[in-house]
Amino acid sequence: MATVLRKRLLPAVGLGTLLMFLHHLGVIAGLLTPPPGFTPLGYLRNLDIPQYLTWIALARDSMLVANYNAPWLTEPALFQPLMVLIARLPLSLPIAYYGVHMLFYWVAAFCLLAAADTFCFSRRQKILALVVLLCEVPLKMLGWAVGKLVAPLLAAAFSYGLVEFSYDSADGLFRGGASNSVTLTFGTATMIGGFVLLTKYLESGAGKYLIGLLAVCTVSAIVHPYEIFVLAPGSVVALLLYRHWRAASAVVAAAALGMAPHFYLLLRSPWLLDNAESIHGTVNPLLWAPSTYGIPMLALAGLMALRFQMKAMSDQVLQIWLLTT
Numbered sequence: 001m002a003t004v005l006r007k008r009l010l011p012a013v014g015l016g017t018l019l020m021f022l023h024h025l026g027v028i029a030g031l032l033t034p035p036p037g038f039t040p041l042g043y044l045r046n047l048d049i050p051q052y053l054t055w056i057a058l059a060r061d062s063m064l065v066a067n068y069n070a071p072w073l074t075e076p077a078l079f080q081p082l083m084v085l086i087a088r089l090p091l092s093l094p095i096a097y098y099g100v101h102m103l104f105y106w107v108a109a110f111c112l113l114a115a116a117d118t119f120c121f122s123r124r125q126k127i128l129a130l131v132v133l134l135c136e137v138p139l140k141m142l143g144w145a146v147g148k149l150v151a152p153l154l155a156a157a158f159s160y161g162l163v164e165f166s167y168d169s170a171d172g173l174f175r176g177g178a179s180n181s182v183t184l185t186f187g188t189a190t191m192i193g194g195f196v197l198l199t200k201y202l203e204s205g206a207g208k209y210l211i212g213l214l215a216v217c218t219v220s221a222i223v224h225p226y227e228i229f230v231l232a233p234g235s236v237v238a239l240l241l242y243r244h245w246r247a248a249s250a251v252v253a254a255a256a257l258g259m260a261p262h263f264y265l266l267l268r269s270p271w272l273l274d275n276a277e278s279i280h281g282t283v284n285p286l287l288w289a290p291s292t293y294g295i296p297m298l299a300l301a302g303l304m305a306l307r308f309q310m311k312a313m314s315d316q317v318l319q320i321w322l323l324t325t
Contacts, residue, residue: 008113015113016105019173023180042094046167048181055080056097059087067271077269079261082183082223101182108173108189114196119314132296133174138164139291169292187227190220194231199317202242210247214254221258228255234324238317289325 021028030040043049055078058065063084064076082100089096120126140161147155163178170176172184194216201209213235221228232255239248266272290297300322310316 008110008117012110012113013106016107016109017102019109020102020105023177026177043097044178044180046179046181048179048183052083052181052183053093053097055083056087056093059084064265067275070271074271075269077265077272079265080223082186086182097182101185104182104185104189105173108185108192111189111193111196112173115192118196118199119318121312132300136293136296137161138169139294141165142294164292183224187220187224190216190224191227191231194220194227195234195317195321198235198238199314201247202238202244202313202317210250214250217251217254218258221255222261225259225262228258230321230325231255234317234321237324238320241316241320242313 024044027040027042027044030038031042034040043053054068055065058068059080062076063079065078065080065083066076067074067078086093086096086100089100091099116126116129120129138161140158141164142161143158144155144161147153147158166176166178168179170179170181170184171188172180172182172186173188176184194213197209197213197216200206201213217228217232217235220231232251235251236248239245239251266276290301304319304322308319310319
């Protein structure tokens with residue numbers, strides 16, 4: 001136990017705490033030295049946080065939330081268990097929200113360190129992985145940096161790269177100073193943790209890792225029903241590749257179980273169904289991903305194409321993860 005604490009848990013707490021404070025430097029600065037005539041909000045200002053705070057306030061009295069953005073009365077139909085949990089904690093709102101968020105930072109950092117141990121075979125590989133992680137910046141941001149040095153108009157033309165880096169591609173752990181939220185950090189933790197558990201199960205066959213993967217799939221789907229659409233298909237493909245038929249079926253069942261409350265409410269609530277049908281994707285993911293994650297993403301895709309037949313099982317899981325995403 002002491003070895004685990006030293007190797008993963010304590011470094012995860014330190015890394016998670018550092019990253020959370022870095023992503024909230026603007027909030028901290030506003031609390032310490034607000035401009036004259038202004039009162040600090042205490043939270044990041046983006047499209048998500050005000051909505052989450054509203055849900056938390058409403059979740060103190062109801063498990064389901066109505067749509068207070070609509071210009072007409074709607075029945076309570078939206079289910080967000082994470083906001084219900086934060087609302088029901090016997091703490092003030094800021095302490096409850098940031099306390100849960102900090103906990104997820106620790107969990108996500110723990111999963112990241114576990115992933116480094118799982119997918120990297122040497123200290124050198126871990127260092128290279130960290131370098132790649134730190135070098136992933138949008139291609140437009142590189143144009144913005146060059147423009148800042150040589151031509152202001154060029155910098156303005158590529159300035160959206162700053163938005164792609166801090167907002168569009170936020171993950172609640174290493175990226176996302178302007179769009180950081182408790183749901184993003186939770187989602188990143190479940191995604192990384194799920195694929196680590198998948199790899200551990202395929203390598204060892206131990207049932208405890210499969211049970212952990214099933215639990216992650218269920219909780220991920222019910223709390224933040226987005227990552228499951230990569231985690232479940234990626235896991236099923238890998239499990240079928242190695243003929244784990246029952247395990248693959250169990251993953252499908254776990255994902256369906258987690259999604260069931262959302263689908264049930266979706267089918268019984270007109271406004272929730274209308275809201276879902278009004279959302280249409282406008283981004284081409286095949287172009288968006290390499291543009292947003294830059295040269296390292298392009299290099300990884302190229303290297304994978306050069307050596308498509310991976311020998312190590314963990315490498316194959318990473319390959320499936322990338323292709324599924």
